[in-house]
Every structure is written in structure tokens, then in C-alpha cells.
Amino acid sequence: IANVSHELKTPLTVINGYLETLIDNGLVDGVAGKAISNAWSQGQRMSNIIQDLMTLSQLETSQGPDQANFNLNGLLDQVVQQAQLLKENLDKKQTQINLSVADRWDMVGSTNEIYSLLSNLLSNAIRYCPDGSSINISIEQTGSGPTIQVSDNGPGIAESHLQRLTERFYRVDTSHSSSTGGTGLGLSIAKHIVNRHGGE
Numbered sequence: 001i002a003n004v005s006h007e008l009k010t011p012l013t014v015i016n017g018y019l020e021t022l023i024d025n026g027l028v029d030g031v032a033g034k035a036i037s038n039a040w041s042q043g044q045r046m047s048n049i050i051q052d053l054m055t056l057s058q059l060e061t062s063q064g065p066d067q068a069n070f071n072l073n074g075l076l077d078q079v080v081q082q083a084q085l086l087k088e089n090l091d092k093k094q095t096q097i098n099l100s101v102a103d104r105w106d107m108v109g110s111t112n113e114i115y116s117l118l119s120n121l122l123s124n125a126i127r128y129c130p131d132g133s134s135i136n137i138s139i140e141q142t143g144s145g146p147t148i149q150v151s152d153n154g155p156g157i158a159e160s161h162l163q164r165l166t167e168r169f170y171r172v173d174t175s176h177s178s179s180t181g182g183t184g185l186g187l188s189i190a191k192h193i194v195n196r197h198g199g200e
Helices: 004-023 030-061 072-089 111-128 186-196
Strands: 070-071 096-100 107-108 134-142 145-152
Touching: 004 030, 030 186, 070 111, 072 096, 072 111, 072 134, 096 111, 107 111, 111 134, 111 145, 111 186
Parallel strands: 096 134
Antiparallel strands: 070 107, 134 145
């Protein structure tokens, strides 16, 4: 998967570059312009899928996460800032993202992987909740250790889907697969990262 993804990435970057040039310079308009714009959009989506496949392959084949001490509070702030941009891009201006972390939390592990984990969970909440929803992120101490929670008041997921949520490309609602811009790999990546860090 890693080799194929790498081979696909270069030609796709060239194709997307040419499409972007046509769009930016207004070289095509009308129906053809719309077709070029849609092609570029799908090219970007394919690039994201390839990048996620490469990430997943790396997580599955590498020995373990890099070990570093880092502050989880600061990382969460960065994730929320990125989520605010996604919210704007998806035109969900009424959606609220609330960060509720009272104490200082430090962690040992891979900063990049934990960032990816939190980003995937938060972006899923934004993508699949209707505008005006409330998304909450919190960290609290429980009997089994620190628990990070991303919750929302969106439509929820039927229990019959829960066992398969972290399978590659599994989707609860296939009708939204292209409109949300997701790759179908985010929760699979999240699961691998959690497992690599000894979590559940």
C-alpha cells in the first residue's frame, strides 16, 4: 500500500497542479469551468485518501511511536484552531467548539500522532453534525486513567455500526461520503494511534 500510494502521489500532484492553474487563471469558464473545478475537488480528495493510506501503512508497519514529553493542553489548542478553520470551510459558522480542560496534562508519546488522533475525532464531529451543533472536548481523570472525550449533540451513530467504525473506508451514511470531504480512513488511523500509545 505504501509503495502504490507513493507512486500515485506524484502524477496526481501534477494533474491537480494543472487543474489549479486553469482555475486560478480563469482559462476555462461555463460548463467546462465547472467540470474542471469538480475534477480538481475530486483530485484533492484522492490526494487526501493517498496521504491517509500512507499514514495508516506507516502506523501499521513501524515499531512504535516516538517517545517525547509534551503538554497536551497546548496540543489541544492547536487542534481546536485547525478545527475552527475546517468549520469555516464547511460553512458551519453556527457550530460551537468548546474546550473544557481545567488542569495541566502532560503526556509521553508522539506529538504528531496524538495531534492526528485528536484532529480526526474533532473533524469527524464537525463534518457529520448539522450546523449549530455543540462539540465538546474534555480531559478528566477516571478509574482507568486520564480520559479524553470528544462529544457532540449531533445525530449519533446506531449501535449496529459501532463494531465496524474503525474499519478502513467503512461509512455509516454513504450518502454523505463526498459532501463531507472525509477519506473514510480517519477512525482507522485513530484506532492505530490509540493502540500504539497503550490506550483504548
